[in-house]
Amino acid sequence: MLFLLTNDDGIDAPGIQALEAFARQLGDVVVVAPNGPRSGFSHRATMYESMELKQLDDEHYACSGTPVDCVRVGLAHLGLKPDWVLSGVNAGANLGVDLYMSGTAGAAREAAILGVPAFAFSHYHRAESTIDWLAATNACAMLFDQYYSRELFGGEFWNVNFPDSEFLETGKAEVVEVAPDPSPLTLEYSEIEGDLQYKSHYHDRPRVGQSDVHRCLTGAITVSRVSLF
Numbered sequence: 581m582l583f584l585l586t587n588d589d590g591i592d593a594p595g596i597q598a599l600e601a602f603a604r605q606l607g608d609v610v611v612v613a614p615n616g617p618r619s620g621f622s623h624r625a626t627m628y629e630s631m632e633l634k635q636l637d638d639e640h641y642a643c644s645g646t647p648v649d650c651v652r653v654g655l656a657h658l659g660l661k662p663d664w665v666l667s668g669v670n671a672g673a674n675l676g677v678d679l680y681m682s683g684t685a686g687a688a689r690e691a692a693i694l695g696v697p698a699f700a701f702s703h704y705h706r707a708e709s710t711i712d713w714l715a716a717t718n719a720c721a722m723l724f725d726q727y728y729s730r731e732l733f734g735g736e737f738w739n740v741n742f743p744d745s746e747f748l749e750t751g752k753a754e755v756v757e758v759a760p761d762p763s764p765l766t767l768e769y770s771e772i773e774g775d776l777q778y779k780s781h782y783h784d785r786p787r788v789g790q791s792d793v794h795r796c797l798t799g800a801i802t803v804s805r806v807s808l809f
Contacts (some may be wrong), residue, residue: 581607584662586650588618588683592643595669598713602720603666607654612654616641621683623648647687656692665691668701669716673741675793676761679806688737698737705744712745719748733809741792747799754800761791
């Protein structure tokens with residue numbers, strides 16, 4: 581089995597290292613990831629500027645483009661034919677309407693557009709907590725084992741969110757398949773000397789019962805089948 585890995589936190593991020601540790605247990609891995617953070621780049625693709633692609637070794641490439649560019653380069657330029665595209669593990673959740681802004685989800689969506697099945701993995705954590713990346717590696721392996729044989733239809737991908745590590749480390753977090761929450765984010769800005777800064781209240785964000793937002797923030801591993809159409 582061949583895996584193409586990417587993310588939006590950058591090729592040196594611990595999340596993609598956790599993802600690679602799991603994927604190597606099952607097959608061959610090629611990493612094509614941004615050369616630095618590209619969080620929040622959504623489905624942006626580089627069309628009118630050139631990009632740098634630096635080969636770090638036989639299996640790792642750093643790209644100056646976006647997560648979507650990394651998938652495109654891996655498939656179209658490097659000629660890879662992966663069985664799966666895996667994106668993440670993002671250091672922070674991508675739940676509900678985050679799917680429209682997330683570079684992690686954008687990479688998985690691009691894979692789905694190009695006909696390759698994909699997972700987007702993200703990890704919620706409270707501001708005061710740290711992520712246990714070994715637990716995340718084990719959780720990725722468990723989720724992939726449960727879902728890789730499930731059929732994805734054209735334009736679909738799996739969006740997975742792990743809860744705060746306090747729930748994940750016990751190995752007892754419930755896995756639930758739920759729809760993304762359509763609730764809008766709370767919009768609030770601080771103004772300092774004429775500049776505006778968005779204020780996030782992520783844990784207290786609006787939510788509907790039994791959605792991915794509610795279930796993940798209360799301790800479950802959420803899996804959502806995301807469709808383009």
